[in-house]
Amino acid sequence: MTARVRALETILSEKGLIDPAAIDEIVDTYQNKIGPQNGAKVVARAWSDERFDAWLRKDATAAIASLGYTGRQGEHMRAVHNTPDTHNLVVCTLCSCYPWSVLGLPPVWYKSPPYRSRAVSDPRGVLSEFGVALDPHVNIRVWDSTAELRYLVVPMRPEGTDGLSEEALAGLVSRDAMIGTGLAGRAP
Numbered sequence: 001m002t003a004r005v006r007a008l009e010t011i012l013s014e015k016g017l018i019d020p021a022a023i024d025e026i027v028d029t030y031q032n033k034i035g036p037q038n039g040a041k042v043v044a045r046a047w048s049d050e051r052f053d054a055w056l057r058k059d060a061t062a063a064i065a066s067l068g069y070t071g072r073q074g075e076h077m078r079a080v081h082n083t084p085d086t087h088n089l090v091v092c093t094l095c096s097c098y099p100w101s102v103l104g105l106p107p108v109w110y111k112s113p114p115y116r117s118r119a120v121s122d123p124r125g126v127l128s129e130f131g132v133a134l135d136p137h138v139n140i141r142v143w144d145s146t147a148e149l150r151y152l153v154v155p156m157r158p159e160g161t162d163g164l165s166e167e168a169l170a171g172l173v174s175r176d177a178m179i180g181t182g183l184a185g186r187a188p
């Protein structure tokens with residue numbers, strides 16, 4: 001696959017259809033500049049600012065864009081908040097739709113057929129394999145992403161984090177916590 005992609009890129013640039021520097025820029029952007037740290041800042045802001053959180057619940061696309069995170073594969077966003085009774089888990093059963101603008105590129109397992117099918121048929125089993133053991137009374141809600149709508153899980157704010165800055169809070173929010181295959185980290 002790597003060789004095929006390289007051959008295709010060579011042909012397209014030889015024909016003058018693409019600019020290799022532009023391709024490098026896009027790859028660099030999504031590998032290094034756009035990543036789960038963006039989503040973590042969204043979550044930390046929601047934990048710290050009630051008005052932002054209300055906006056995020058009502059119009060996640062606009063609230064997230066207000067922090068500067070917008071663009072490809074994040075045009076329409078919905079935030080789903082975990083509660084003591086409900087845990088949210090995101091999948092794309094059809095392919096690999098993922099909110100690039102807030103989480104960067106998807107992990108390999110997110111695109112794998114076992115995750116895509118088992119997240120629906122056995123979400124509790126999948127979560128336990130990720131090391132997430134939920135109380136039996138907690139419902140798991142599975143959200144199927146599409147090209148039109150992507151989801152960001154807002155994990156529950158850990159206890160003992162009242163005095164933390166937004167920056168410190170963001171450090172507790174992992175990529176997996178925002179997909180729903182993890183929980184927010186513990187207070188330092």
Ligand code: FE
Nearest residue numbers: 092095096097
């Ligand atoms: Fe997809």
